[in-house]
Amino acid sequence: MAAATITKPHVLFVPRSAQGHINPALAFAKRLASEGINVTFIITTKLSKSAKISDCSSITIDYISDGSEEEVKEPKTIEAYYKRIKAVFSANLAEFIQRQKSTGSPAKLVIYDSTMPWVLDVAQEWGLLGAPFFTQSGAVSSIFYHLKQGSLKFPYEDSTVSLPALPTLQINDLPSLSKFMDSNQTILKLLADQFLNLDRAVWVFINTFDMLEKEVVEWMASRWPIKTVGPTFLLQQKYDKFSNQTISLFELKLDSYKEWLDSKEAGSVIYVSFGSTASLGKEQMEELAFGLIKSNCYFFWVVRSSEMDKLPHNFNSEKGLIVEWCNQPEVLAHRALACFISHCGWNSTLEALSYGVPLIAMAQWVDQNTNAKFIQDVWRVGVAIGVGENGIIGREEIAMCIAQVVGGERSIELKRNACKFKKLANEAVEYGGTSANNIQDFVSKLMS
Numbered sequence: 001m002a003a004a005t006i007t008k009p010h011v012l013f014v015p016r017s018a019q020g021h022i023n024p025a026l027a028f029a030k031r032l033a034s035e036g037i038n039v040t041f042i043i044t045t046k047l048s049k050s051a052k053i054s055d056c057s058s059i060t061i062d063y064i065s066d067g068s069e070e071e072v073k074e075p076k077t078i079e080a081y082y083k084r085i086k087a088v089f090s091a092n093l094a095e096f097i098q099r100q101k102s103t104g105s106p107a108k109l110v111i112y113d114s115t116m117p118w119v120l121d122v123a124q125e126w127g128l129l130g131a132p133f134f135t136q137s138g139a140v141s142s143i144f145y146h147l148k149q150g151s152l153k154f155p156y157e158d159s160t161v162s163l164p165a166l167p168t169l170q171i172n173d174l175p176s177l178s179k180f181m182d183s184n185q186t187i188l189k190l191l192a193d194q195f196l197n198l199d200r201a202v203w204v205f206i207n208t209f210d211m212l213e214k215e216v217v218e219w220m221a222s223r224w225p226i227k228t229v230g231p232t233f234l235l236q237q238k239y240d241k242f243s244n245q246t247i248s249l250f251e252l253k254l255d256s257y258k259e260w261l262d263s264k265e266a267g268s269v270i271y272v273s274f275g276s277t278a279s280l281g282k283e284q285m286e287e288l289a290f291g292l293i294k295s296n297c298y299f300f301w302v303v304r305s306s307e308m309d310k311l312p313h314n315f316n317s318e319k320g321l322i323v324e325w326c327n328q329p330e331v332l333a334h335r336a337l338a339c340f341i342s343h344c345g346w347n348s349t350l351e352a353l354s355y356g357v358p359l360i361a362m363a364q365w366v367d368q369n370t371n372a373k374f375i376q377d378v379w380r381v382g383v384a385i386g387v388g389e390n391g392i393i394g395r396e397e398i399a400m401c402i403a404q405v406v407g408g409e410r411s412i413e414l415k416r417n418a419c420k421f422k423k424l425a426n427e428a429v430e431y432g433g434t435s436a437n438n439i440q441d442f443v444s445k446l447m448s
């Protein structure tokens with residue numbers, strides 16, 4: 001008797017075109033591929049022209065246009081811009097799905113970035129299942145739900161806010177949105193609409209782990225088919241050490257930074273990075289530069305090429321190393337690290353926690369304020385030095401915070417807590433851990 005052919009299920013991944021969204025989605029996609037799932041990872045045609053793609057052999061990368069690569073006149077408003085992207089991408093995705101149906105391996109499920117809920121409509125229209133992937137924390141996700149429901153209003157009205165399964169939050173702890181607000185509140189709608197059609201999603205994936213956000217995850221799980229799968233970058237590392245930047249919008253110049261780090265004593269270097277999009281003002285960059293010098297510590301600072309001209313004129317410090325981009329997980333894992341001055345993007349936050357590195361939070365916008373609140377007051381793994389949208393944080397304050405976190409009175413407690421979360425994050429993705437189990441459960445349902 002001929003052996004039955006087992007058809008591998010096929011999953012399409014549709015991430016948002018930004019480094020902070022691609023990284024966790026790609027790690028998740030590669031993890032599914034390692035379970036025998038056929039994965040196609042879709043990026044936009046525009047992104048495919050600038051991104052450096054490497055080490056993605058376990059999955060298929062494909063391209064769909066969202067119209068942004070064409071030299072057409074840019075839409076006048078931010079609302080018109082998003083509308084155009086949605087219309088062009090939806091039409092092209094529908095075509096892509098149709099084309100795929102005629103192949104021997106049509107997709108069964110689309111996993112899409114939660115900020116693109118219209119992908120679920122396209123998927124369902126063509127008979128596919130859909131599941132959003134949230135790349136922000138559970139706490140932040142739930143805040144956007146309350147904004148969607150109207151149980152929390154923007155502009156925020158009260159000085160403190162009490163929401164289910166969250167600590168009491170001050171206005172400054174809530175996602176900061178005013179910087180982006182147009183008269184139609186486009187960005188607010190985009191973020192709140194993550195909950196637009198969630199009742200039709202077959203699974204809801206979040207890049208977090210249960211022990212980090214237990215209460216809010218339970219609260220969400222009582223409403224939606226939540227599956228925590230994070231930290232996804234750790235999932236990937238179990239298979240693929242430090243190769244998580246395989247679709248990179250930035251050039252990784254290895255320079256001699258590894259050698260530089262290797263030459264430093266354990267726990268002696270401050271790592272500074274503001275992720276892939278945040279941009280400090282010139283004055284703030286200068287204060288940070290002189291704050292670092294004042295701290296008298298070694299520092300390793302990622303300044304993207306677009307930000308370089310904001311450094312003080314002829315800035316040079318024998319204790320500092322400035323690079324344009326690095327392999328951040330690899331740097332955070334280095335024994336030389338003492339702490340991380342971060343904008344608190346969710347990936348950076350998870351990466352720091354997963355390596356037990358205490359944080360100095362300099363949140364810039366949207367979800368970062370809420371992440372900073374949790375870093376300082378809930379997980380107690382760092383100190384927050386500002387959420388201000390306009391205020392400048394001075395060099396004295398920066399140096400003072402560094403002194404507190406590196407060797408100061410609180411440093412032992414912060415390091416102890418950070419190490420606790422390192423253990424919990426790793427346990428979550430190990431065999432039998434909550435994120436690992438959620439993935440196994442999902443994979444076996446998908447295979448059945």
Ligand SMILES: O=c1ccn([C@@H]2O[C@H](COP(=O)(O)OP(=O)(O)O[C@H]3O[C@H](CO)[C@@H](O)[C@H](O)[C@H]3O)[C@@H](O)[C@H]2O)c(=O)[nH]1
Pocket residue numbers: 018019020021023135136245273274275276277278302324325326327328329344345346347348349351365366367368
């Ligand atoms: O030199 C560097 C600097 C950063 N990274 C990586 O780039 C990613 C940055 O992500 P994140 O820390 O989340 O920051 P953003 O790029 O700012 O991410 C956007 O997306 C996140 C997820 O939704 C949000 O939490 C942020 O607020 C939003 O700005 C991380 O994986 C880092 O490891 C590098 O590999 N090398």
